[in-house]
Amino acid sequence: xxxxxxxxxxxxxxxxxxxxxxxxxxxxxxxxxxxxxxxxxxxxxxxxxxxxxxxxxxxxxxxxxxxxxxxxxxxxxxxxxxxxxxxxxxxxxxxxxxxxxxxxxxxxxxxxxxxxxxxxxxxxxxxxxxxxxxxxxxxxxxxxxxxxxxxxxxxxxxxxxxxxxxxxxxxxxxxxxxxxxxxxxxxxxxxxxxxxxxxxxxxxxxxxxxxxxxxxxxxxxxxxxxxxxxxxxxxxxxxxxxxxxxxxxxxxxxxxxxxxxxxxxxxxxxxxxxxxxxxxxxxxxxxxxxxxxxxxxxxxxxxxxxxxxxxxxxxxxxxxxxxxxxxxxxxxxxxxxxxxxxxxxxxxxxxxxxxxxxxxxxxxxxxxxxxxxxxxxxxxxxxxxxxxxxxxxxxxxxxxxxxxxxxxxxxxxxxxxxxxxxxxxxxxxxxxxxxxxxxxxxxxxxxxxxxxxxxxxxxxxxxxxxxxxxxxxxxxxxxxxxxxxxxxxxxxxxxxxxxxxxxxxxxxxxxxxxxxxxxxxxxxxxxxxxxxxxxxxxxxxxxxxxxxxxxxxxxxxxxxxxxxxxxxxxxxxxxxxxxxxxxxxxxxxxxxxxxxxxxxxxxxxxxxxxxxxxxxxxxxxxxxxxxxxxxxxxxxxxxxxxxxxxxxxxxxxxxxxxxxxxxxxxxxxxxxxxxxxxxxxxxxxxxxxxxxxxxxxxxxxxxxxxxxxxxxxxxxxxxxxxxxxxxxxxxxxxxxx
Numbered sequence: 001x002x003x004x005x006x007x008x009x010x011x012x013x014x015x016x017x018x019x020x021x022x023x024x025x026x027x028x029x030x031x032x033x034x035x036x037x038x039x040x041x042x043x044x045x046x047x048x049x050x051x052x053x054x055x056x057x058x059x060x061x062x063x064x065x066x067x068x069x070x071x072x073x074x075x076x077x078x079x080x081x082x083x084x085x086x087x088x089x090x091x092x093x094x095x096x097x098x099x100x101x102x103x104x105x106x107x108x109x110x111x112x113x114x115x116x117x118x119x120x121x122x123x124x125x126x127x128x129x130x131x132x133x134x135x136x137x138x139x140x141x142x143x144x145x146x147x148x149x150x151x152x153x154x155x156x157x158x159x160x161x162x163x164x165x166x167x168x169x170x171x172x173x174x175x176x177x178x179x180x181x182x183x184x185x186x187x188x189x190x191x192x193x194x195x196x197x198x199x200x201x202x203x204x205x206x207x208x209x210x211x212x213x214x215x216x217x218x219x220x221x222x223x224x225x226x227x228x229x230x231x232x233x234x235x236x237x238x239x240x241x242x243x244x245x246x247x248x249x250x251x252x253x254x255x256x257x258x259x260x261x262x263x264x265x266x267x268x269x270x271x272x273x274x275x276x277x278x279x280x281x282x283x284x285x286x287x288x289x290x291x292x293x294x295x296x297x298x299x300x301x302x303x304x305x306x307x308x309x310x311x312x313x314x315x316x317x318x319x320x321x322x323x324x325x326x327x328x329x330x331x332x333x334x335x336x337x338x339x340x341x342x343x344x345x346x347x348x349x350x351x352x353x354x355x356x357x358x359x360x361x362x363x364x365x366x367x368x369x370x371x372x373x374x375x376x377x378x379x380x381x382x383x384x385x386x387x388x389x390x391x392x393x394x395x396x397x398x399x400x401x402x403x404x405x406x407x408x409x410x411x412x413x414x415x416x417x418x419x420x421x422x423x424x425x426x427x428x429x430x431x432x433x434x435x436x437x438x439x440x441x442x443x444x445x446x447x448x449x450x451x452x453x454x455x456x457x458x459x460x461x462x463x464x465x466x467x468x469x470x471x472x473x474x475x476x477x478x479x480x481x482x483x484x485x486x487x488x489x490x491x492x493x494x495x496x497x498x499x500x501x502x503x504x505x506x507x508x509x510x511x512x513x514x515x516x517x518x519x520x521x522x523x524x525x526x527x528x529x530x531x532x533x534x535x536x537x538x539x540x541x542x543x544x545x546x547x548x549x550x551x552x553x554x555x556x557x558x559x560x561x562x563x564x565x566x567x568x569x570x571x572x573x574x575x576x577x578x579x580x581x582x583x584x585x586x587x588x589x590x591x592x593x594x595x596x597x598x599x600x601x602x603x604x605x606x607x608x609x610x611x612x613x614x615x616x617x618x619x620x621x622x623x624x625x626x627x628x629x630x631x632x633x634x635x636x637x638x639x640x641x642x643x644x645x646x647x648x649x650x651x652x653x654x655x656x657x658x659x660x661x662x663x664x665x666x667x668x669x670x671x672x673x674x675x676x677x678x679x680x681x682x683x684x685x686x687x688x689x690x691x692x693x694x695x696x697x698x699x700x701x702x703x704x705x706x707x708x709x710x711x712x713x714x715x716x717x718x719x720x721x722x723x724x725x726x727x728x729x730x731x732x733x734x735x736x737x
Contacts, residue, residue, distance in 0.1 A: 075174040078164055079130075083107045085169065094176060096148040108172075113146050133159035133170055145174065154181045186334075189224070193340045196222030200344060204351045212244035212348065219344055220246045220324065223337065227251055227303075227325035230348065231258075231269075232311075233318065238263060240320065251327055254301060269308065273318045278338055279308035283330035305331035309341045311349045322348065378454075378475035381461070386410050386427055389470065398475075419444075430458045431468050441478065451683060453482040520562065586734060589626035591662060592616040592655055598633040599653075605641045610649025610668075617656040623733025628705045635698040636666045636725050643670025643723060660731060661711070667724040673717040681715060709734045 075091035077084050084104045095111055097103040108130070109123035116122055133139035139159040146152050158173040196218050203215060212230055220228030230244040242258040263270050272279045281287065284304055287295040298306065308323035322345045324337075369392075372379055378395040382388055391406050399406065399414060411420040411427075430437060436459040444452050457474040599612065606612060640651050652667040673681070682703035706713050710730045717723040 075172075075176075077103075077172045077174070078169050079108065079172065080167060080169045086164075091174070094147070094174065095145070111145050111147075113144055113152055116144055129157070130159060130170055134161055137161045142177070143174075153178045190336055192222045193336070197340065197343055197347070201347055204347055212351075213246055215348065216244050216246040219341075220248070223324055223340070225324040226327040227254075228323070229255070229325075230320065230322050232320040232352075233263075234260065240266075243320075252302070269321065272308070273310040273321055276310060276312070276318075278310075278342075279306065279323075280333050280338065281306040282332055285330075301325070302327045304329050305333070307333045307337060307341060309338065309345045311345050311352070313349070313353060319349065319352065321345075377477065378473070380473045380475075381470060382427060382473070383470040384431070384468065386424060395475075398477075426456075426458065427471055430460055430471050434460050434468055436460060441482075450680070451479075452477055453479045523559070523562070585627075586623065586625055586736070588621040588623055589629075590621050591619060591624075591629065591664060591729075594626055594630045595633055595653060595655065595664070598630050598637065602634060602637050602641070605638060606649075606651065609641065609644050609647055610651055613650065613652045615652070615654045617654070619655050619657040619662050620731065622662055622729060622731070624709055624729070625705075625734060629709070629729075632702040632705050632727065633664075633666075635702045639698065640666060640668040640670060640723070643668055643672075645671060657731070661728045662731065663726060663728055665724060665726045667722065669722040672719040672721050673715070673723055674719055675717075678715055678717060682713070 073090055075088065075094040077087040077091050079085060084106055087100055087103050092098070092100065092103060095103070097106075107123075108126040112122035112126060114122060116125060129139055129141060129143075137160065139157075141157055143155055143157045144152055145155050154177050156175045156177055160171050160173075162169060162171050164171075199218055200215050203218075216228040216230065220226075226248045228246045229242055231240050232243045233240050239260045240263050241260055242255045245253055245255040247253050269279065281298075282305055284295055284298045284306065303325045305326040306323060308321050310318055311320040311322065313319045322341060324341065373393040375392060376394055378398050379392040380388055380395055381390040387408055387410055388406050391403060396403055396406065401414065406414060411423040414420070415423065426437065429435075436457070438457050439455045440457075442454050442456055444454055455476045455478045457476075458471050459473075460468045461470045461472055463469050595614075595616065599606075637651070641649075644651075650669050653665070654667075655662065655664045657663070681699050683700060703713055706727055706729070710732075711728050714726045714728070715723065716726075
């Protein structure tokens, strides 16, 4: 009380009651009079137990907070509008600041680079982040900070609003995430590289575009290098060339300058590759003095770091190398980088080997295909489902279809159903019985409607287990051989006919000889008898007339008989000449005489239905096989006779010579030939005659004979008007070859 009276000020006294451990405060304040003297003291007692407990708790919490504040590994700092007002020791260690006082002089922008990775101004952006925290009482974000030595690092920042010493402040919790960020970068880097490897593997395995420059671009971008390349050992084994390369923008390409380089000029590469080792250079500048030449070469190319792995062939021999260059600075190549490049090298090496094998296979297939396509016979492969797998050019020509119209199709897609049925049954028999068909002869009609004879061979194909998987077929056109056989048979028939004709001629000649001789003798006798009778003077007149008639008629009969025997002799002579048609004696001959001789032979075929008009010109003798040309004339004349179906037929025969040829034409007024058949006239076995009247070989044989003599036959015909055959034979005659 005395203190109150002396000071005149309010006094507060604290004490704890003994009865119930309550904390109380006694407040005493004076009452002054007008002169300022204390006239009265007023007191009141306040229970401050709860207040004291709250203060105690606050002090304890502050101690705990301070301990936490100082013990945490994350940087914790307190800032208000003016800047930092407090920080923990972790903050000083993280930012490299010597003391709290020094740190508290800084602004948040002072511990950040001028701009953030997204290009925004750090000071402006930091103020924005603090404003967000004040507004929303919390803000979490990533930030790039800067230490006192200038080193930048990534961090996460958590801002929260709190009361600090009675002030509203912002607490910042900063966590250094450099290791996490680097790990994320490494993981993403690895994922990018592994994705790139998958793309490379897919490109090399599935894509038709095997451009390795594009492969190196994929790998180079994924590895985040500036140059990626491939060097391949040349076939001579002594030189090496840069075969593929990718460069990032602004980096000079080296590919065109490094071709056919002697391997002795790059001993480092050669040594490592032969030792099956990788080349790993983290810093070109740090290479030792003994690598001076390599260092100079790499520095000339702007290389700061380098990674190279060798290629090996399937046989284990070095075949080249793949490399990555970093031109921006040193680089610590990870084990993962090395493994990635080794995998990529194996992929490319395998592609080289496969590409080489494909080229060899392709070349072999091309050679075999070219060889098969030169075979004039039809060749094909069919699978177990009777579908064509391969056909050669001859097959396409014969069927009149492109290869893509045949491959993958069956016979039912190509041939008429009856033909397809025959092929299918034949194929089925071969595959079911596992037994081939060898050289079976068949008659077919080709795509142009031509009659052909073919020899078919079908052999079953087996897999490694011996199961039938298809057939290979060979269909050879044997029309010419078949024709030759038929012609030989025809020739044999003609030879037999000739032999028979010669025998008949011989047998006829003998009686004709003595008949002719006797008739001549009888004529002489008649002449003598006539002379003797004329000498008889007293002959009866009527008897004389009878005798004269008999003698005259007898003479006429003898003369007609002599004329008949002469004609028979001439026919026999022509028949004997024609009987030698199979003999190929060459010699000079007059074709007009051959025409006359042939007419004598066929006259009996012609005389009842037509007349023959001849206009045989003055032609020189021709060096030829006369009897074969007589056969030509015979076949044409016989056909002309068959073409005339009335009794007013006319056959005109004309011969003439030009400067180069002898021209012989045969014109008839028969029924004519349809245009569709004219081009088939000279095909073997083609005939429009009824069965038994023609074999279809006559004109084919005539065509071959004329062609053999270096000539040709032309045909003109109009249905209902007639036909003209014109034979042209060169004056120089048949060759002696």
